[in-house]
Structure formats: C-alpha cells, structure tokens
Amino acid sequence: MAEALGFRDVKAGILDRIRGGDWPPGTRIPNEVELAETLGCARATVSRAMRELADDGVLDRRRRAGTWVATSPVRQARIEIPLVRAEVEATGARYRYALVSRDRMAAPNWLRARLGLPEGCPVLHLACAHFADDFPFQYEDRWINLSAVSAAARADFAAEGPNEWLVANVPLSEAEIAFSAVAADAEVAANLSLAPGEPVFLCERTTRLDGEAITLARLHFGRGYRMTTVL
Amino acid sequence: MAEALGFRDVKAGILDRIRGGDWPPGTRIPNEVELAETLGCARATVSRAMRELADDGVLDRRRRAGTWVATSPVRQARIEIPLVRAEVEATGARYRYALVSRDRMAAPNWLRARLGLPEGCPVLHLACAHFADDFPFQYEDRWINLSAVSAAARADFAAEGPNEWLVANVPLSEAEIAFSAVAADAEVAANLSLAPGEPVFLCERTTRLDGEAITLARLHFGRGYRMTTVL
DNA sequence: AAAGTGGTTATGTCTATTCAAATACAGTCC
DNA sequence: GGACTGTATTTGAATAGACATAACCACTTT
Numbered sequence: 001m002a003e004a005l006g007f008r009d010v011k012a013g014i015l016d017r018i019r020g021g022d023w024p025p026g027t028r029i030p031n032e033v034e035l036a037e038t039l040g041c042a043r044a045t046v047s048r049a050m051r052e053l054a055d056d057g058v059l060d061r062r063r064r065a066g067t068w069v070a071t072s073p074v075r076q077a078r079i080e081i082p083l084v085r086a087e088v089e090a091t092g093a094r095y096r097y098a099l100v101s102r103d104r105m106a107a108p109n110w111l112r113a114r115l116g117l118p119e120g121c122p123v124l125h126l127a128c129a130h131f132a133d134d135f136p137f138q139y140e141d142r143w144i145n146l147s148a149v150s151a152a153a154r155a156d157f158a159a160e161g162p163n164e165w166l167v168a169n170v171p172l173s174e175a176e177i178a179f180s181a182v183a184a185d186a187e188v189a190a191n192l193s194l195a196p197g198e199p200v201f202l203c204e205r206t207t208r209l210d211g212e213a214i215t216l217a218r219l220h221f222g223r224g225y226r227m228t229t230v231l
Numbered sequence: 232m233a234e235a236l237g238f239r240d241v242k243a244g245i246l247d248r249i250r251g252g253d254w255p256p257g258t259r260i261p262n263e264v265e266l267a268e269t270l271g272c273a274r275a276t277v278s279r280a281m282r283e284l285a286d287d288g289v290l291d292r293r294r295r296a297g298t299w300v301a302t303s304p305v306r307q308a309r310i311e312i313p314l315v316r317a318e319v320e321a322t323g324a325r326y327r328y329a330l331v332s333r334d335r336m337a338a339p340n341w342l343r344a345r346l347g348l349p350e351g352c353p354v355l356h357l358a359c360a361h362f363a364d365d366f367p368f369q370y371e372d373r374w375i376n377l378s379a380v381s382a383a384a385r386a387d388f389a390a391e392g393p394n395e396w397l398v399a400n401v402p403l404s405e406a407e408i409a410f411s412a413v414a415a416d417a418e419v420a421a422n423l424s425l426a427p428g429e430p431v432f433l434c435e436r437t438t439r440l441d442g443e444a445i446t447l448a449r450l451h452f453g454r455g456y457r458m459t460t461v462l
Numbered sequence: 463a464a465a466g467t468g469g470t471t472a473t474g475t476c477t478a479t480t481c482a483a484a485t486a487c488a489g490t491c492c
Numbered sequence: 493g494g495a496c497t498g499t500a501t502t503t504g505a506a507t508a509g510a511c512a513t514a515a516c517c518a519c520t521t522t
Contacts (some may be wrong), residue, residue: 006475019402019440031502042477047503063503071398076309077408090453094377167302171250177308178459181412181432181452192477209250221412228409237505262472273507278473294473295515 003214005041010049013039018058018069025071031061048187056231079229081177081203083163084130084219097161100127104146104153107181111143115206115213122146124153139191141218148212150157166207166215173209178229179206182216184220192222199223236272241280244270246341249289249300257300260290263298287462310460312396312408312434315361315369317451324363326394331358331422335384336378342374344442345354352376353383357393360422372449379443397438397446404440410458411435415451423453432456 002042015022028033029035032050036043050067053059057076059065088095107121117123142162144152155165183203203219238304248254260266261445267274281298284290288307291299319326339351348354359371373393375383413433421425434450 011506019404021402024402025399032400033502044478045476045507048475051504061503062485063483064501076311078307078309080307100305168256171255174461176461178457178461179410179432180455180457181430183430197428199412199414201410224411226409226411228407230405230407266470275508276506278475279505282474292473294513295471295516386483 005039005045007045007048007052010035010039010046011053012042014049014053018133023069025069026105028066029069031066045210075231076213077231079227083167084140084161087131088132088137091132093137094134096134097159098129098131099157100128100129102157107143107145111216115143115145115174115215115216117145117147122153124159127187127191128161130159130161136192136222138222139188139220141220145213145215146207148214152225162215163217170214171209173207175208177204178204182220188220194219194223198223201227203227236270236276238276238283241266241270242284245280245284254300256300258300259297259326260300265452266443268334276377299310302453308460310458314398315371315392316395319361321362321366323347324368325365327362327365329360329362329387331360333357333388338374338376342447344372346376348376348378348444350418353384355390358418358422359392361392367423367453369453370419370451374447376444376446379440379445383428393446394448401445402440404438404445406439407437409435413451423451425454429454432458452453 014023014029014067017029023029030038032043034048035050036046039103043095052062052226054061059067060070078177082090085095085097089137092202098099103125104210105125106119106122107115107117111117111123112121124144124146126140126144128142130137130138130140134162140161140163146153149166149170151169152162155169157165161199180202181199184194184196184198184200186196188194188200189198192200196198199212201221203217203221205215205219207214207217243253245260254260258323258396263274263277266281267277270277278290280290281290285292285298289301291301313321316326317326332358336354336356337350338348338354342348342354343350343398355375355377356395357371357373357375359373360367361369361371367428371392371394375393375397377384380397382400383393386400388396412430415423415425415427415429415431417427419425419431420429423431425431432452434448434452436446436448436450437446438445
C-alpha cells in the first residue's frame with residue numbers, strides 16, 4: 001500500500017488539505033497519533049512534518065491542546081542576503097569593486113551611541129562602490145570597530161570588499177538587519193548616479209560578537225532594486 | 232557527566248566552537264557519529280542540531296562528503312510579516328482602518344500582465360488606509376481577482392481590511408514578496424501625509440493558489456518605517 | 463587514457479519506544 | 493462560588509537501530 005511515506009509527503013498532504021479547503025484556517029486538525037495511523041507511518045514522521053509546518057507559521061501547536069491551522073499567518077519569509085559579488089554575478093553581470101575612501105578615526109558620537117562604543121574608540125570608516133557591468137549597484141558605508149577587530153587596521157581593502165574580508169577573518173556572530181527607504185544624500189547620489197533626494201533602498205546591518213559591536217554596514221542599493229522572496 | 236544532552240545544547244556547543252575560533256569558516260567538522268560519541272549523546276540528536284544549523288546557513292552539509300562551517304555565513308534572515316493590525320498594536324498604538332475607495336472593473340493591462348489574467352478579467356480595486364494612533368501608518372493599494380475569489384465582490388471591506396478578510400476566507404496559498412524603495416506619487420503622498428517624491432518603503436505581495444493569481448497588494452509604509460530582524 | 467563498476471562512507475530518513483513537559487478539564491476542598 | 497489540585501492528554505524530545513541515498517574513490521575494463 002502506502003510505501004515509505006516520508007515527512008515531505010505528510011507535509012504535502014497536510015498542505016493539500018488546507019489548500020483544498022478541507023481544513024480552513026482555525027480548524028483543529030487530528031493529533032499526531034491519529035494522523036500517523038490514518039496515513040500509515042510513524043508518529044515521529046508526522047511530528048516532524050507538523051513541527052516544520054509550525055516553524056513556517058502554517059500551523060499553531062500547543063501541548064495538551066492540539067494543533068490548529070494558523071488563523072493569522074504571521075508568516076515568515078526567508079530572505080537571502082548573499083554577498084554583493086554573488087548577487088551581481090547571479091544576474092550574469094560582471095562584478096567590480098572599488099574603494100572610495102578609507103579613514104581611521106575616533107568613533108563619532110552617533111556611531112558610539114548606536115553600537116555602544118566607549119569614547120575615543122578607534123574605528124575604520126570605509127566607503128565602497130560595487131558595480132554590475134560598470135553600472136553602480138551598491139554603495140556601502142562601512143564602519144569597523146578596531147578595538148574588536150584590530151587586524152582590520154592592517155587590511156587595505158583595495159582589492160577585496162570589507163564584507164568578504166570580515167567573513168573570512170572574523171568568526172560567526174549575531175547580526176541585526178534593518179531595511180528602509182531613505183532619500184539619497186549628496187554622497188550617496190553621486191556614488192549611485194542618482195539625483196539627490198531620490199529614493200534609495202537601504203539595508204543596515206549591525207554585527208556583534210558576544211555583545212561587542214564588530215561592524216555597522218549601511219548598504220545603499222541603486223535605482224530600481226527589489227529584494228524578492230517566495231514563501 | 233553530561234546528563235540529558237539536548238539538541239539545543241549540541242547546537243550551542245557547535246556555535247560556541249565556531250564563534251570561539253576553534254572551527255573557522257571552511258573547517259570540516261567531525262561527522263555525526265564522532266560528535267555523538269565525544270558529546271555522549273545519540274547520533275539523531277547531533278543530526279537534528281546539525282540539520283537546523285544547516286537550515287540557518289551556518290553549516291554546509293553534503294552527503295558522503297561531510298559537514299563544513301559555511302564560508303559565507305549570514306546567508307538568510309527570517310522576517311516576520313504580520314498583519315498590519317498586529318504590527319500596529321505591538322507598538323502600543325491604537326489601530327484604525329479606513330476604506331478609501333472600492334471599485335469593480337476589468338483588469339488594466341499592467342495588472343493583467345503582472346498576474347497573468349485574461350482580457351476583461353473582473354477585479355476589485357481597493358485603496359485602504361491604516362492608522363496608528365491616527366497617524367498614517369500604511370497605505371494599501373489592493374487588487375483582487377474576482378474570477379478566482381468571487382465572494383470578494385459581496386464583501387464591502389468597510390470595517391475589515393482586505394488582508395484580514397482574505398486570510399479568513401481564502402485557503403493558504405503561495406506568495407511572492409518584493410521590497411523596494413519608491414518615490415511617493417500624489418495619491419500615496421496624500422494618504423501618508425508626505426510630500427510627493429518622498430521615499431516610501433514598499434512591500435508588494437502577489438498571492439496565488441495553484442498558480443492562479445488571487446490578489447496583488449502594494450503596501451506603502453509611512454515615513455521612517457524600518458523592517459528589522461535579527462539572526 | 464577514458465569509461466564504467468562497485469565498494470565505502472557520511473548524511474538523510476523512518477521506526478519504535480520511552481520519558482518529559484505543559485496544560486485543559488474535572489473533581490475537591492474551603 | 494471560587495480557588496486549588498490531580499490526572500489525562502497531547503506535544504516535545506531523546507534513544508537505538510535500521511535502511512536509503514548520494515557521492516567520492518579505487519579498481520577494472522575497454
């Protein structure tokens with residue numbers, strides 16, 4: 001009969017019944033044991049399928065209570081945040097990187113407040129341009145905390161972007177990401193070939209290691225950029 | 232010694248060794264059996280820990296080959312996309328909804344092309360305003376394919392936003408989401424109390440059921456909106 | 463040398479069993 | 493009636509064992 005029913009099949013079966021209208025949002029669906037029996041597989045298989053669907057926000061589960069089809073799909077989208085190089089090359093364009101400026105300084109107050117740095121903390125400020133077939137693709141405003149990553153002071157970032165350098169030289173860490181729309185200031189406009197005031201898609205990423213700020217990246221994307229995902 | 236080592240502990244242990252620099256990016260890490268032995272737990276526990284870390288983009292796994300610390304870590308972020316009401320109320324503000332306009336028409340060409348609709352396809356066009364404490368929070372430009380969701384023609388959307396109605400009345404479906412920054416046109420500016428041309432954070436969501444387009448939502452967010460996530 | 467073959471190995475998955483944790487519900491006590 | 497408590501139920505998680513699958517590798521064949 002049912003040969004080797006895998007957790008993917010179980011997931012698909014549950015989704016089919018939801019999509020088909022058998023189990024509208026809010027429905028309480030059969031428990032793990034029942035489903036396992038009707039489908040002819042082990043409870044662990046159903047459990048994994050249900051757990052993953054709950055992770056995706058499709059199901060709501062509560063112990064002792066049961067499992068329901070989620071009513072408010074507080075759905076999570078997974079967005080991929082590739083390295084700029086990979087993102088550009090994925091479109092078939094040629095990637096080019098250029099260092100615009102590189103300055104060592106004491107952290108300005110807004111940066112200290114934002115990253116929680118002590119007064120006079122040495123930082124490296126980089127401005128980088130990323131091109132796709134010589135069209136400006138991204139303008140990167142990068143700040144690196146030198147008291148946390150002193151090795152960065154000895155890197156010149158002429159050939160390699162700071163992101164690639166950091167990924168290769170600093171161990172994995174926590175990050176906070178924010179997306180917003182801002183108006184291009186003079187500097188951003190000049191580097192992205194925009195008129196000042198044009199809307200710019202901005203990705204700000206703060207990276208920490210054990211709570212200590214490593215770097216702040218402000219990635220300004222060129223005109224017409226869309227960040228897309230499916231779910 | 233190590234009593235009841237759970238998959239969370241294993242995950243934390245692996246992350247610690249990565250963060251601590253023991254296993255820099257690119258390192259091949261011990262296989263499941265070895266790790267299970269050294270940690271004193273079952274292979275399935277290590278397996279789940281490693282699988283979840285691979286899902287998060289922290290590890291790369293290949294059958295027969297082994298498991299490596301990912302060289303480009305911050306690969307994917309999960310962003311939550313709640314209903315507007317929940318998003319507003321989470322900030323402590325009072326949520327208010329208002330229907331700005333509601334028109335039934337044949338789908339315009341740009342919409343037909345975008346959603347793959349036949350000529351003359353009936354659609355419902357809604358413009359909705361969402362407020363947080365009477366400040367404009369989001370302006371929603373919504374198109375609903377009436378040949379797929381005919382019941383929508385009988386809903387007036389005066390008290391309830393189309394998103395909430397759709398979530399409750401149309402079964403789960405696939406969605407495509409795109410984020411971008413655009414300049415406010417006259418209509419958007421008026422509804423968000425902005426000056427025309429100001430940058431607006433735009434979320435466009437296309438929803439399909441078995442390939443048939445259900446709805447297109449263009450969600451324009453008010454000034455200063457930031458979509459944030461941690462990972 | 464090129465192409466195919468089979469074995470080895472690491473991950474992927476399923477089963478069966480057991481225990482743990484959370485909690486809705488009923489029943490008890492004041 | 494209202495607060496507390498115990499128990500049954502359901503999910504959560506760990507274990508051991510088995511088999512499946514993909515891929516690398518050495519070896520054989522052509």
